[in-house]
Amino acid sequence: MYKALIIANEFPPMGGAGVQRTTKFVKYLRDFDIEPVVLTKDHPGGLTDGTLLNDIPSGVSIHRLKAYDTVNRKGVMRLPMKFIGTRILSPDSEYFxxxxxRKRAEKIVREEQIDCIYTTSFPYSSHLLGLHLKRMFPEIPWICDxxxxxxNNPYHLDSIYKKIKLKMEKRKEFEVTSNCDFFITNTxxxxxxxxxDDPSLAEKSVFIPNGYDEDDFxxxxxxxxxxxxxxxxxTGSLYGRRNxxxxxxxxxxxxxxxHIRVDKLEIRIVGNIYEKVVNSYAEKYGLKDSIRSYGYLPHKESIQMLFNSDVILLVIGKGKGSRNFYTGKIFEYIRANRPILAIVPKDGVAADVIYETNTGKVVDPEDIEGVTTVLSELYKEWAEGRISHDPNWSEIEKYSRKKQTExxxxxxxNVIEMAAERSRK
Known part of the structure; x- marks a missing residue:
């Protein structure tokens, strides 16, 4: 059985969407003769979901490296350090x-006798650690995810601080993409x-989408x-264009x-979202008695909230680059067997998933009248007791986390065997 070092700064008991992909890979890798060895950071606080640790198989080696946290820091230095971490450090707040x-990571590679290294972002600092290890151990293949x-992240393009650092980060990005042995994205x-941006990737890359884990349901x-x-x-987060x-x-x-009776309406907001954001929507749109905020819930409880609904809302945001990605939760949405109202770019990858699986209605964010029309139709169907939903389950099943791990x-x-072949020549 080969050993893979999984470098994931975000990992349980940290909560949130960012940990799901790596957690599920670690859960199922042993089924395909790969022993995962996890390198992550010591969880300093912040968003926590201890239930996600139940997905980690017994005996998996997890190395939690010291956190030099600038975002979740407590005390009088919290705000200045958070500003430094999110605005000034390059590429992100996990630079330190x-x-x-780095030395601790080198020691782990030697002691664990690692066969390949896998890094995943966000944060991009995880890839810089992978780049360092590749330079120290050039014979060990390195996979970037x-x-x-x-x-090119559209949310970063909105930030003046990111624009200032763009040239420097372009250089770092190219160092990562040109030196890795294999490259993966999720769309x-x-x-x-x-x-x-880097044509050399054409011969050593693939996309592996996010997905859902049947066990969670x-x-x-x-x-x-x-x-x-x-x-x-x-369910999820709200920030920047995603609103x-x-x-x-x-x-x-x-x-x-x-078309919709406000006294017959309930909007449920689940996620790590400031109460004042939800309250501002309720105030602005006259929905004080119709919006309920649940805050962050453990993963399985969040899934139950989908089943408790009549319609699930998906938003991506609009603007340059928004068509290129979907949120990880889209796959749990399509599995939850509820109609989805997807306010996403109609020519983007999120829309493609909804169309292929026949799991909802897609409306472009620029089309407010379209949002009104679809909401009115869904409400009318619900009021008449005939809300329609006919998913394409054969398409949905393609997004199984276990299949993606395979x-x-x-x-x-493949990269391990190719590296071994090169060493024999």
């Missing part, structure tokens, strides 16, 4: 974690963008619990036209 733990774009359009109850209310649920503005504008128009394990084996 990468920089000061990008869950989000780096310099085809994202991969296309990376290849455009086994104990869930397939029941709506809104009673006399039409329940729309949103509820277009949804709220379309909803308010549907209410004003008499694809990753094949990559690991």
């Amino acid at each position: 974690w990468y920089k000061f733990n 990008f869950r989000d774009e780096w310099t 085809p359009l994202m991969l296309k963008g990376f290849i455009s 086994r104990d869930s109850e397939d029941r709506r619990d809104g009673g006399e209310r039409f329940v729309i649920t949103y 509820l503005d277009e949804f709220m504008e379309g909803l308010r128009a549907a209410i004003d036209r008499g 694809a990753l394990s094949d990559i690991f084996k």
Whole structure:
């Protein structure tokens, strides 16, 4: 059995969407003759979900390197250090974690007798640690996995601080892409963008989408619990372009036209979202009695909230680059067997998933009237007791986390065997 060093700065008990992909890979790699060895950071606090540790197989070696945390720091230095971490450090707030733990990482590679190294971002500092190890151990193949774009990330393009650092980060990004042995993204359009920036990736890359884990759904109850209310649920984060503005504008128009009764409406917001953000929407759109905020919930409880709904809301945001990615939760949405209202770029990868799986309605974020129309139609169907939903389950099953782990394990084996062949020559 080969040993793979999995470098993932974000890992349980840290909570949130960023840990899901790596956690599921670690859960299933042994099924395909790969022994995972995890290198992560000591969890300093912040978003926590201890239930995710249940996915980690017994005996998996986990090395938690010292955290040099600038975001979750407590005390009087919290705000200045958070500003430094998120605005000034390059490429991100985990720069010190990468920089000061390099020797420890080298020791782990030697002691664990690692056959290949896998790094995943965000944060991009994980790839810088992989780059360092590749230079120290050139014979060990290194696989890079990008869950989000780096310099072409649309959310980063909105930041003046990122724009200032763009040239420097472009150089770092190219060092990573040109030196890795294999390259992975989670969407085809994202991969296309990376290849455009670095054509050398064309011969050593693939996309492996995010997905859902059937085990996460086994104990869930397939029941709506809104009673006399039409329940729309949103789970996840809200930041930057990813907001509820277009949804709220379309909803308010549907209410004003008499297509939706506000006293029959319940909007549930689940995730690590500031209460003041939810309250501002309630105030602005006259929905104080219709919006409920649940905060961050353990992963399986969040999934149950999907089953409790009549409609699930998906938002991506608009603007340059938004068509290139989808949020990880889209795959749990499509598995939850509820109609999805997807306010996403109509020519983007998120829309493609909804179309292929026949799991909802897609409306472009620029089309507020379209949002109003679809919401009105869904409400009318619900009120008449005939809300329609006919998913394509054969397409949905393609996004199984176990199948994706099998694809990753094949990559690991191929690069390891190719490296061994080179060493024999």
